[in-house]
Amino acid sequence: IIEIDPLGATGEKVRNTAQKLRICFTIDKETIIAAGGIENIQVFKVKDSSNSVAILTATRTLNDDGSGEICVLSDQFSVFGTLLDVAKQLQSTTARNLRFSKPKQVKIGGGKKRGKKSKGKKVNRWRIKFDYEADDAVTATTQFVFKYAFIKNRKQCANVTNDQLTESVAIDGNIPFDITATNPKQQALCGTIEVVGGRTSDPSFKGRTKR
Numbered sequence: 001i002i003e004i005d006p007l008g009a010t011g012e013k014v015r016n017t018a019q020k021l022r023i024c025f026t027i028d029k030e031t032i033i034a035a036g037g038i039e040n041i042q043v044f045k046v047k048d049s050s051n052s053v054a055i056l057t058a059t060r061t062l063n064d065d066g067s068g069e070i071c072v073l074s075d076q077f078s079v080f081g082t083l084l085d086v087a088k089q090l091q092s093t094t095a096r097n098l099r100f101s102k103p104k105q106v107k108i109g110g111g112k113k114r115g116k117k118s119k120g121k122k123v124n125r126w127r128i129k130f131d132y133e134a135d136d137a138v139t140a141t142t143q144f145v146f147k148y149a150f151i152k153n154r155k156q157c158a159n160v161t162n163d164q165l166t167e168s169v170a171i172d173g174n175i176p177f178d179i180t181a182t183n184p185k186q187q188a189l190c191g192t193i194e195v196v197g198g199r200t201s202d203p204s205f206k207g208r209t210k211r
Contacts (some may be wrong), residue, residue: 018071030067038068047076065069094199095144095174100189100206101127106180123181124208130193130201132174143172148191157190157205165191187193 030036056072062070081182109120112207147165151157164187169195171177179189188207194200 020075022073024069026070027068027070032062032068038062038070039152041070043070044074045147049132054150068148071099091173095130095132095193095201097129097131098191098193098201098204100130100191100204101129103181103189103206103208108180121184123184124186124189125178125180126177126189126206127176128191128193129176130174132195144174145194145195145196146177146179146191147173147194150181150186151186152188152207154205154207157188157203160190160203162192162200168203192194 027041029151032041035041038060041060043058057076058070058072061069061071101123103126104202106125107120107122107124129145132144145168147162147168149160149165149167150158151164169177169179179191181187181189188205190203190205191202192203
């Protein structure tokens with residue numbers, strides 16, 4: 001992962017160029033073998049405005065000695081890297097401190113059906129938060145998967161297996177998100193957060209307090 005950050009004549013950072021520049025990465029033989037071929041290595045850049053990632057169209061050259069070169073065209077200076085670099089860092093990262101808010105009652109359904117007005121039904125909704133720390137460029141490319149099930153008690157959740165977490169949702173970045181039950185009988189939530197390409201957190205649990 002590299003950051004190209006040139007300065008202008010007066011010391012200001014240069015981000016845009018009048019013409020597209022050709023930026024090339026030299027890839028060693030061992031890395032290409034580990035990726036299963038040079039065609040499996042992608043080049044990304046981090047967008048300054050949104051901190052999101054764009055995969056760039058690349059040309060690839062494989063040398064006689066097994067090494068290679070990947071080149072892209074860009075009219076902006078930014079943080080660049082190959083996705084294989086990111087994958088290696090992700091393997092050692094874990095989302096931590098997965099926590100659920102106390103569930104709130106929300107109404108789903110309702111509206112008109114066959115000329116009659118339906119009141120809908122009240123179900124539970126949880127706000128999910130977690131912590132994640134990594135290099136800036138890695139964080140910008142990281143996706144998470146929240147796997148969950150509506151499990152009745154904390155002990156069962158603590159011993160849950162991956163195949164018992166039958167629902168999942170993809171999350172871009174470590175921002176809070178909501179999980180809403182589909183029927184009123186779903187009173188407790190159990191789930192894990194997985195770093196795509198990395199590790200999975202321990203399960204967390206939150207049920208509705210009985211009155």
